Amino acid sequence: MLKTDAIIIGAGPCGLSAAIHLQRLGLDVLLIEKGSIVNSIHSYPTHQTFFSSSMKLSIGNIPFITAKDKPQRNDALVYYRTVAELEQLTINSGETVLSVEKTGQVFHLTTDKGVYEASYVVVATGYYDQPNRLEAVGADLPNVHHYFKEAHPYFRKNVVVIGGKNSAVDAALELERAGANVTVVYRGASYSPSVKPWILPGFESLVNNGKIRMIFQATVEEIRRDAVRIRTETGVEEIESDTVFAMIGYHPDYNFLGSIGIELEQESGCPLYNEETMETSVEDLYIAGVIAAGNNANSIFIENGRHHGEAIALSISEKMKANC
Structure with a gap:
């Protein structure tokens, strides 16, 4: 069993941002990602151009420099890989978290490859793996x-x-x-x-x-x-x-969120959390990124979700000071 200070589930831009800020507190941080780093962006159309400018997609105060104001998919892939290298982030890609349970003050995470313990957990799983389904006959056909x-x-x-x-x-x-x-x-x-x-x-x-x-x-x-x-x-x-x-949108994995104790608003699908700290009703369990928006995925993007990591780090920093 591997023990660490904090585990972040999901290595998208918002998960990477949270990892950077927690690591700068002096915490040992592990990211667990079931796909590849920034997997959702990798799944974008080959020639996708972002709505946001490169500056608004940057994380960890590391400049995202591109020839054009609005970067394309491959620009972002290169940038986030580079950030992970510069910050020396520990990322277990291709590993799926199966369960998260809390005993006392410790979280126990089971994946398809191992078991982990952590004092803090951040869920930054996004929504891109959960497409909305059509309510129509034949919606599941292979075409x-x-x-x-x-x-x-x-x-x-x-x-x-x-x-x-x-x-x-x-x-x-x-x-x-x-x-x-x-x-x-x-x-x-x-x-x-x-x-x-x-x-x-x-x-x-x-x-x-x-x-x-x-x-x-x-x-x-x-x-x-x-x-x-x-x-x-x-x-x-x-x-x-x-x-x-x-192309009718996507939603968070509500079953997974519920299984780890995160309460959801029934109508909006939004997790219940403190908007200032991003902490859920489960102490020391945080969320980051678009999953905080529930069904309204258009309200949180990389450009505002990237700041969730700063709020989480500030919250944990205050807890660490209080425990000294």
């Missing part, structure tokens, strides 16, 4: 995907993109450029206000010129291997489709 990587395989294919926010619009744009026949189906009455302002004019232009078909106020009723059936205000329509991208 339905919740992640978009790149458009090349869909040249001259009929593709239906479900959703109307950034991930859906980005995917539709890349697919159209690669020669796919793209239809976007969205339940909203107009474009989401969260769509990045610098890409919406180009997207609307493609819609207006018939390059992309955009259908608002539409509900998906059934997905088949060759078509998608939708219902709109004017009735039922079937759209030919080889592939479906259901």
Whole structure:
């Protein structure tokens, strides 16, 4: 059994930030990540451009310098790897936490590779591994995907993109450029206000010129291997489709959070925590990053979630002083 001061579950940007600040307190810190370092960013589309500037994505007061103001996916991968090296962070990647239990003042963590003890635990697991599911017949067919990587395989294919926010619009744009026949189906009455302002004019232009078909106020009723059936205000329509991208958002792993004792608000899905310290109702158990937002993932991003580590470090620092 390995004993350490603090364990952070999840090695995304917010988990890395928390590790840096805790390590600077003099604590021994271990990050446990079931995928690779910044796994969610690695899963982004190959040519993804961030909404935030590189400065707002930086952590640990280590500059993130790029040629363009808004970095792309690969820029971020290089930066966060470099930060992990500079800060000499200990990261167990490819290891899944199965359970977290607290006995007295000590947390016991069991993973698929070992057992650990720690005085403090920070959960920074994000939400990208938990896509929202469609309530439609055929939603689990193999031609339905919740992640978009790149458009090349869909040249001259009929593709239906479900959703109307950034991930859906980005995917539709890349697919159209690669020669796919793209239809976007969205339940909203107009474009989401969260769509990045610098890409919406180009997207609307493609819609207006018939390059992309955009259908608002539409509900998906059934997905088949060759078509998608939708219902709109004017009735039922079937759209030919080889592939479906259901880009309808993601959510935290509520089962895991509940299993380790974190209480959740039923309606919002938000964990109950102290907003000043990020500490949950379980003493010495903290959260960091987008999971603090529950179902409203658009309220916390890297640029504000990265500061959670500072709040956690301050809280633990005060506890350490009180115990001296």
